Amino acid sequence: MTITITAFERSPDGGKGLARDTRVRWALEEVGQPYEVRFVSFRAMKEPAHLALHPFGQIPTYEEGDLALFETGSIVLHLAQRHAGLLPDDARARARAITWMFAAVNTIEPPILELVTARILERDKPWSAERLPLVEDRVRERLGQLSVRLGDADWLDGAFSAGDLMMASVLLRTRPSGILDEFPKLAAYVARGEARPAYERAFAAQFAVNGSKPPTG
Amino acid sequence: MTITITAFERSPDGGKGLARDTRVRWALEEVGQPYEVRFVSFRAMKEPAHLALHPFGQIPTYEEGDLALFETGSIVLHLAQRHAGLLPDDARARARAITWMFAAVNTIEPPILELVTARILERDKPWSAERLPLVEDRVRERLGQLSVRLGDADWLDGAFSAGDLMMASVLLRTRPSGILDEFPKLAAYVARGEARPAYERAFAAQFAVNGSKPPTG
CATH class of the missing domain: 3.40.30.10 (Glutaredoxin)
Known part of the structure; x- marks a missing residue:
């Protein structure tokens, strides 16, 4: 079809x-x-x-x-x-991969969306310069926690999964701000995603x- | 277990x-x-x-x-x-119910989280009074679109599903701001959720x- x-x-x-x-x-x-x-x-x-x-x-x-x-x-x-x-066969591993999909869109992406709004939609507002660092720090907090969890692993839970696909896609949105490169493990994680055929x-x-x-x- | x-x-x-x-x-x-x-x-x-x-x-x-x-x-x-x-048996209806779960957490909740941040974390910032209406309007835009889609139906896609459970839960967070009550169809939708045993x-x-x-x- x-x-x-x-x-x-x-x-x-x-x-x-x-x-x-x-x-x-x-x-x-x-x-x-x-x-x-x-x-x-x-x-x-x-x-x-x-x-x-x-x-x-x-x-x-x-x-x-x-x-x-x-x-x-x-x-x-x-x-x-x-x-x-995109999903492991084992039911528990599958549930954990789906957890990372939701973490991507509901925990990591919201502060990133707020950052995009601050950098683009509110760029010319009088509060922009003073407020932007606060928004960036909220993104950094989440990326720091994610980097700790990822550690030196290639992917978030065993083999590459739909969870990694969503997470890497969401993290890509932080690259224009420069924040992604502050977290070398995450930058390498995203690069591994981008290197997939x-x-x-x-x-x-x-x-x-x-x-x-x-x-x- | x-x-x-x-x-x-x-x-x-x-x-x-x-x-x-x-x-x-x-x-x-x-x-x-x-x-x-x-x-x-x-x-x-x-x-x-x-x-x-x-x-x-x-x-x-x-x-x-x-x-x-x-x-x-x-x-x-x-x-x-x-x-x-919490999910219909028909595969297509099931996929649509899951779509509403993701819409709740990735389209509706992010501006609501931003509103909560503006109302609580940034309440005492010098830009708070001028910025808050912009944030509220971003929530209103999404709630307006959701209200149009819901129309006069009881639930978002046929019978009550996990999509409605997530959506009603997310919408509840707009009640303290008063914005939920600006959308009578959505307020009634949330009330239907709250009335479930x-x-x-x-x-x-x-x-x-x-x-x-x-x-x-």
Whole structure:
């Protein structure tokens, strides 16, 4: 059955792979499923046809026959549960891998989203210079704890899993701020993710669309 | 096998049910699983024994035999996949319910967490009065979109599911700000959640611990 995802017609990051379709492309490549991409403009994202697929007017969405999903965590989990390659067979290890997926989106990503907001949306506000270090420190607190847990391991819990895919994708968003490089173990962890052939294919696919266009944000 | 969760020795909310153990208690009650609670102090949460269970030093955690989990989304999903009552049988409906779990924690909760930070941690900052309306508007944008999608339905996708459990739990955190009541459909949705016998039992259990102690926050 054909899988179709949506992605930005023109990603605000200019092809750095930080838009959320990259996570889904990566998962699709890891499990070896071909997919098609429908590109949507910022205007189209807020129109009824797209809102029917994604009530919050964002990308990516995922269509497979009459199944329609949104939320990268949900899409990646759906793929991981149906195809080999992203979740261990052992039930306990599987539950722990899913725990890392939720940790990525609910513990690590919220302060990172706040940092992105502070650095972009509130960049010109009078409080920006004084407040930004507070926001950065909240990101550092979480990354410090994560780095301790990862230690010298390659991945968060045994073999590479959907938990690592989501975590590395979320951590990538801290690279433009320079904070990722303050945590060498995490920077190396993200680099291990980027070195996976599936990630390289996913990155190249989004770059082919966005890399030649100047960033909009 | 005995299930043991952790909860605050003294919840900062003084028993309003906003601490995250309530979500897990609710799920346990919905699927009819008995559980024990180990209470942890703020100091103990940052000590090695607890950090081994929860690398970010928070509550709740979940232990069942030699399985140890954290992240409420992961714990609720684990329970929902192993016991009847929180996920539909149809594979597509199940994937959509899980989508709502991720929407709760990755789309709706991040701006709510930012609002909680603005209202509490940054309350005394010089920018607080000018910035707070911006943060509130970001919450309103998401709640407005969610309200449109919910429409006049009782639950987000057919019967009550783990997606509704997570979404109602997350929305509850907007009640102290007054924003929840600006969206009557969502306020009624949360009230439907609170009226479920399983929620009532979960709320009562945490209130028995926290309700008699003054809030700390």
